[in-house]
Amino acid sequence: MRGTVTEQLVERGWRAETRDFLRWHRETRAAALADDLVATIERDHLAYRRAGVVSHASLRQSCRTNVAAVLDLMVASVEHGAPDPGEPAYDPARATGAVRAREGLPLDHVLRSFRIGGRLIWDDLVRSGADRLSGSGLREVGSLLWEVVDETSAQMAAAYHGHERSRVRTDEQRRAALWEDLVGGRARDPGFALEASGLLDLPPFAEVLVVLADGVEPRTFESALAPHATAATWRGDLLLGVVALREDRPEAAYDALRALAGVDRPGGGRTGGGRTGGGRTGGGRTGGGRARVVSSGVVDGLGEVGLGYQQARAALRSAPAAPAFVPYDAALPEVLLLSVPDVAERLVDRWITPLRDLGDEGTVLLETLAAWVTAGGSASRAAPLVPCHRNTVLNRLRRVTQVTGLALDDDAPPLDLDLALRAAVLARRHD
Template identity: 25%
Template sequence: MAGQPGAAAAPLERVVAAMAARQKDVGGRLHADLTRQVPSYRAVPRELLEQIWHRHFQRALAVVREGTVPAPEDFDEADVARDRVARGVPLGDGLRAFRRALSAIRDLFLAEAADRGLDPDLVVDRTTCLWELVDVASLRIAAVHREAEVASALSDARRRADFLRGLLHGTLSAAEIHSGAAIYGLDPARPYRAVRAVPNGDVGPDALERSLEYHGRRNGRRLLLAVLDGSVAGVVEEKPDLTGLEVTAGLGPPTELTAVHRSFRAAGRLLEAARAYGLRGGYDLGDLSWRVAVVAEPELSELLLDRYLRPLEAEGQFGALIEESVRGYLEGGRHIREVARSAHVHVNTVRYRLRRFEELTGTSLDAPDTAVELSWALAARELETPPRRPAGPAR
């Protein structure tokens, strides 16, 4: 819309001048109204509100004078958006405040235009321009506010990840740990367990982090997680319930926050062991016990495989049956009848297989060392086979 030449220009300028003279008075009433009816704006200092009011008012006066509305890209609201996001002012409240401001300016224009007898067609034209200004500016404010929210969230995520990285790797001072704990809602007086988790299937680390946080907070437990080096890492108050989640996780022992880096090292070893066995769920040392060492000591595992299981391979399929019976014998508490019942064979068949095992390996199944070393070898054998799900719960 174009400006008004000729005789209409002088009355319009008188209206603009009269509006400018009342800028401070209208702004004062608007500020009082906002702080009373929009609680989040109580966090915004009055001088900042006055600066923004001045910007909106002068832009509106230009629209009234010229009859043209700025393009969306001409609205520079990024500084305002960042400030409102930092102060916790929701987008809805920001838009509500802006519309109240433009409504006050529109009402002021209508009042001054009536007092000075401004041409009705011109009044309609400029009122339409002011409404268009509201629409265009609202869209721009919403866009930059959302951009500021995303930037703020990314910045918060980086700060949280930096804190967790230092906490879990033991590079923070006690003062930094206590300061971060206060920021992120951790209680330094309580023990925490480090956790390290990786997703299974098509779920990515970011989605897994959100799922773990949701499950933890739903149960009222304090936790702090972040995606670090491709896995989800952090601290939890208790062993989480991972039912229904496609995840493998290692959990270190409970410890105070200043020593949680040691718990994190243990969590990493437990995760490595659980993945090596193809397990799903969350595992601590009580779940995996000595099997963690099987993964960590490949040379010893090779030695015990050579001693106890590879001699059976020369027997072909019968060697596999011997290994199956030996495994059942150890895992079933050395009850031959139970092994026979489970394998659907006669007890004498099981006895023969066990005796043949002793002949091939030159060992005695009654010897304590044999039981320990053979259990180790059998666990190492699992690492050579396709992953299997555990028989018991892994939560």
């Protein structure tokens, strides 16, 4: 013998009394069995009652259609062989799977109700067939019954999972659309702000930071920023996050973002997190620890997330490729330079290009200029940064004036020199 129980029995031919018994049982017992199944589930299947999502009418309709379908499938299998899984005969099982998934009833509970139904039908078949079938006939009917119950359960589960996948896709699409609306400024509408607040679990009117990060997973971001309320998603290859501040000032959030990036607090103190972790490797997304992170300035509630996103984008353009944390307020000169490229180019041409033309000497002069500006115009403080003697710094400043024709004082770096140095760094980053 080969194939399923149905194929084996059809191949050798069913006994007439077995076929007639199944027809009779279908016609006379389907309604009573469905009522028994409803009563049994409501009495004994506590999970259905506790879940509280399946009404009596829905359960009764499902039991009636599925019991009838199982008995119909048994008769059809005897007469013509088991129906193809895609046939309409399995529609009641598929409908039950979709409805219960929509109601939120766990799949295990639904599968258990199908097993209860199979057991009730088997007990009834045994009682009804005791005087009509031989022992071997009952065993054949039992094998056929469980074959049918297994397939209907599989069809129900497939429909259940299909509905869940569809719901997940719908939820993802809805969240993606919500994020697009947020960065587009739609949350200036208080109604939408409240809707977004509920979906993202964020306070609607708290002050927030908008964060972009290259190389950080959303879950890692949310964990690192706790106990601030946060939400995050992917926008292209970047993490896009919103941080609702717990206090009026953003310093605690900034410290957490520095730790997430794996960089030092200004002044050399560690923010925690260490320099461990893999960073981006071959373009992969990592858990943080060596990442590029930027933030907006503090903006007023979800209604200003769009503004914050634009600020974070501007800060990102100014950020180095290496792991770094760049808040928007610390990058304002670079943001200005990037927004007016002809001014940036003019500053570089005045201060930087003549020194570059000197070759190695110019490189030394530029390094000394950068140290001098960092030191606030003090040759004494700039000397150890180079490193060299204070008088060497002064001599090099005089050489810069000689080459560029632009005067330098020993305590006041020109604003346009500072901007020129920044513009040169930006130009290298964007080459």
